[in-house]
Structure formats: structure tokens, C-alpha cells
Amino acid sequence: MSSARPIATTRSAAGMPTGRLAVWWVIASEIVIFGGIIASYVMYRLAHDAFAESAAHTATWIGATNTFILLTSSLFAVLGHKAAEHGDGPKAARMLHLTALGGLCFLLLKSYEWTMEITHGFTITASTFWSFYYTAAGLHALHVAVGILIMLIVAQTAKRNLELHRVELIGLYWHFVDIVWIFLFPLLYIAK
């Protein structure tokens, strides 16, 4: 019947659970999206020395703090996965809540940073560097926000010991978002 899960969902001819396989493909398709914007940025950066001057106005300490926050949140995602593997749904949910909290701190700090910069006149139209800055980091922040949302949904079911495999899947996605930031941080803040 249509309400039951199709057998196609549970088969595993490639030897990897279907959900995990799908998340890897999602990540692959996201890599090329960020790849496109990062490659464009690098080309412009190499061609225009003026970028360095603009980049000097970014708040490196905020970027660094945010990197630290994101990395820590990823650690909680790992702990959540471990708890889920042991069948401890409530603990996995707690860990996911901590991960989401990290994401939230990241976004709050980012909003503070952007407000500062915009009030200093560094808006998205100030120069091509700032256009890239807001576009790339904005796209990333959007991914953080979506990740938080999904994380809360997964935590909700995990708490009742349901669908525990999803804890790993959202964790994979979160690490990816984390790694994108690891690329953006030096490119936007350090390469001055």
C-alpha cells in the first residue's frame, strides 16, 4: 500500500544505507555550488589588488571566534552520532540541541558583525570584494540556518528513540557546512 515504505527504500545493492548515500550526493552537489562561487572569488582576488585593501576591514577576531564556535558544534554532532549508535535517543537529542545552539551563536555573532560593517559603510554594493563577502558568507549562513532547522526536527524524533539513523545524516551535513566555512574564513578574512 502507498503508506508503507517501498522496498526500494530499504534495499542496499551498493552496500551503503540509502539515506547516507543520498546525503553524500547532496553534499557533492553542494560542493560544486560553493566551488563555483569560491572559484569566481579567487579569480577576481588574483586579478584585483584592491581586494586586499577591502579585506583589511573585515573583523578577523569575529571570524576566528565563529570558526571556533562552528568546530565545537561539530564536536557535539559527533557525540550525538555516538549516542545514537548506542541507541540512546534522548542523549543524541541533547547533543543535537547543543549543536544547534552553536549554530545559533554563529548566526548571532554574524548578524552583529554585519551590522557593524554596514553601519561603517561596507555594504554589499561598496565594492566587488564586499559583494563576494556578503554573497558567499550569506549563502553559507543560509545553510547554517537550514541545518539548525533540520537538526531540531531530527532531535525531536530522536528524543523518542525514532529514526536514529538520521542523527548521523544531519551530522554529515553539518560537517560539510563547517568545512565550507573553513574555506571561507581564510579567503575572506585572512588573505589580506
Next chain:
Amino acid sequence: MAETIPVGHAPEHAHEHHEPGFVAKYLWSTDHKMIAMQYLFTGSAMALLGGFFAYVFRSQLAFPGMSVPGFGLVSPNEYNALITNHGAIMIFWFAMPVLIAAFGNFLIPLMIGADDMAFPKINRLSYQIFLLSVLVLFVSFFVEGGAFGGAWTMYPPLSATAEYNQTPLGTTLFVTAVALEFVAFLMGGINFVVTAMNSRAPGMRMYDIPIVVWMIVLASIIFMASVGPLVAGAVMLLFDHNLGTAFFDPKRGGDPVLWQHLFWFFGHPEVYVVLLPAVGIVAEIITVFARKKLFAYKTVLYTAFGTGVLSFTVWAHHQFIAGIDPRMANVFTITTLLISVPVAEMMFVYIATLYGGSITLETPMLWALSFIATFLIGGVTGIFLGASGTDIYLHDTYFVLAHFHYTFVPIAVIGTFAGVTFWFPKMFGRMLDDRLGKIHFWGTVIPFNLIFIPLFVLGVAGEHRRIWDFTQFPELSAPWMRDLDKLATLSLWVMLSFQIVFLVNFFWSLRRGPKAPKNPWASNTLEWTADSPPPHGNWKELPTVYRGPYEYSVPGREQDYWPQNVPN
């Protein structure tokens, strides 16, 4: 299991609108076959719209100043909007939804022996997002300023900078519609790839997968790998257009050629995204109607894979006159000429398959054979455009236009008709009329050539594309040129009117056609072991696979085919 639900029978049950559950059954279904039908019907309707646009602007070109019946006088701005939306619709809203989404959805689970897609709900969602993109595109036709007219390639500054762009809202909606379409196909593509990798029937090894499934999977992967930069580019374009950034504005430090790189890094592989499913459909058909094993199954796969990889290395052949470094032009000339090798090779594998086969010329086979013939012309004329020296002369003339229609029309139009006529019995449980099918075939293929051969000639003679009225240029108004222009347009009218034969055949057969047996073509692949049309869940008992899909005319067997699910 409700085995009598005639999934895929939407038109037949159109009179049952009041029946409760209509929405659940036809609009909100997660059944892969129902979603395939939704893509098939939406995509075909869009093809009719794109064809109508072609009719309008071709009529304008042949008879300038004439009021086009059904449309009226065509102003220059309307002309631009019409060609833009014709191109975009044909590629994004017809070729992709039909060739990849409709056939992928219908065939993948049935051919690998699964009861559905791996993620049925995501499958439904991807169709809904696709439908949303169609609606956004429709809205863009009617907003203030009019529809976007900057060509399907959306080059800035026309598409980005306010001072050149007179269709602000239309542009935003157009780019948004394309972006939504990409999201839908990313979701759908991931579903296809994961399903084909993981949900195969017991016993089905890598090389037991039918070619068409492989091709749709490879196409989905190429799409996924190429579209990312353009998604990023689309965001940047929308920001340029609406927020005043200057990514592509040279006056303020941007670079319009960056857009061309991002666009064609996607745009060229996109040709292979739509090509590969068509090539796969043709492979299925010629083996069945030649009763022969595919000449070189693995070679076709490897070359398809090689073509996919190579397709990422040729994009700058679209920029030979955009001011790129001539040394770079040399590199891209070489990669472009290289890519014709694997593609030609696939065609020769097919010809080798036909060689010595016992060929029967039923309608699907006619389409498949004409695919090979017309696509070869497209490929050969591509050589002239891949070499930077000749392209500098031919760039943006009707020669280019004729070349890519000689690739796209076989892919999208011929490939679709081949697939639909072949799988119609499985999709709807009834047979099409073969005689009407043949009338439609000749009524399509002959005028098709009469449209585009003249355009090759006119292109070499200097007719530039994206021009509203050639009679304004005395050097393009020689009587023989005007005559060829009229021949092309009249042939288009003929070709379009013959589509009515197909529509009649399709809808008549849907209700009145003779009932189709399970396996009318005596084919090996798994979909023919399910009922026609297959019920929800496809089989009562899912099949097991014992061999590859192309075991035809095996010596020593009393039948000339040996289905994949029959134990030894």
C-alpha cells in the same frame, strides 16, 4: 496491494473529477509512474508552447510585417522575448522534464526491478517545485515591462544592468524560474542516482543494468556536477540585478565574461545531459527491433562516461570571440574536436548492432534510426564550430542555429517520440496505431530537414541570429535568400500540423486502442514482465535477475529472446 489501480491513466479518468481521492490519486501520488506521467504531460504541453513560439517568430522572419495568425504583429521586443522563452522552454521545460524526469521516473524502478523510487516523497516534491517553476515562468510573461528577452544564455549586461534591461520584473522572474527548475532537478537527480545504485533487484550486477538506466544516471550526475557554478552565478546575477552589486558590470570592476564561463561550464555539459537519455532510449529500441545483442555494451557505457568527463573541458568554445586568449582557444578547439570521437563511436556501435540484424521497421524503430541519421549531421557540422578559425566566421549565424537544432531536435523531439511510441503499451496498457504513427513520423522528419538545411545555407550567407527583420538589410534580402527563409517557415508549419496526427493517435489509442499484451515487442528487460500498465508497487512479487538485458537471438534457444528474469 491494490493491483487494479490503473496508475498512469489520468486522461482516461478525466471525467471522474468529482470522485473523492482524485487529488490523492493523480496530483498527490508518490507513485513513480504517476510522477512520470505528470512530467510527461507537463513537458509535452511546454513543448507545444515552445513550438507555438517558434511558429510565431519564424512567421515574422519569413513574412515581415504580416500579422501572425493567432498572435498578431510581432514587435522587436516581443521577438526577443519569444526566442528567449522558446529556447529556455525547449531545454529546461521540455527536454529535461521529458527525457530525464519522465523517462527516468517511469523506467528506473521498472527496469531495475524495484517497487518505487528510493525516496518517493522527495520525488513528488521535486515535481511540485518543477511545477512552481513553470508557474513563475508563466507569470513572467504578463508582468509590467514584459517577458525577459535577453536570450536563454542570459548574458549580462543585458540581463543584469538596469540601464540596458527594460524588463526588470520579467528578468527576475525568469532567473528565479530557472533556479527553481534546477532545484527540482537536483532533488530528482539525486533520487535517480541513489535508486539506481541501491535499489536494484537481487542478481542484477552493474553490467546487467539496461543502458537507458545507466544513461539517465550518468546524465543526472553530469547535471549535478555542472549546475553548481551556474546556481552560484544565478545568485550573483539576481544580486546584480536587484541589489546593485557589480559582479558582472565592467564599469564597476566586474567581468561579464565570468558569467559566460559559469554559464557554459553548465551549458555545454547540459547538451550531454539531454543527449545521454536519448542515446539510451535508442539503444533499447534498436536491440529489440534488430533482435540482436548491443554490439558493445561496455564500450557504450565507457564512452558515455568519457563523453561526460570531456564535456566539462570544452565550454570556452562558446567564447572564441568573447576576447579569450587565442592560446586558450587552441586548447578548447582540441578538446572540442576530441569530444566528437566518443559520440561518433556510440553511433557506430549502434550501426554495428544493426548490421546483420533482422530489422523490423515499426514506428519506434523508425524514430530510433532517424535519430542516428540526423544526429550525425548535427555532429559533423559541430566540427566547423568547434574549430576556432571557422567559428569566428560562423559564430551567431543561422549556421550555428541549424547545427544545434540538428542535435537538439533528434535528442528532444525524435528521442521523445521514440521513447513514447516504444513504451506507450507499458505506460497506458494499449497499443498505438502503427499507420498513424508512420504518417506522423514522415510528416515530422521530412519537414524538419527542410526547415534546417536552408538555415545552414543562410547562415553561411551571413544571416545573423537574433535579428527581427532581415529585409532591413539589403545584403540579406536577395530573392533566393527570401525564398529559402519562406521554405524554412512553411516547412515548420507543415511539421507543426503533423503533430496533430500524433495527438489524435495518442489520445484515441489511450481510450480505444487494442489492449496491449504484457510484452508486445518481445523485449528482455524487466519492465515488460509487469502488467500493462503496472499497478502500484509494479509487481506482486519483485523479480530476480539472471542475466544482462540484451540476450537476443541466442543460438540454441527456441525463442529469439531471453528475458532477464527467466532462470537459466
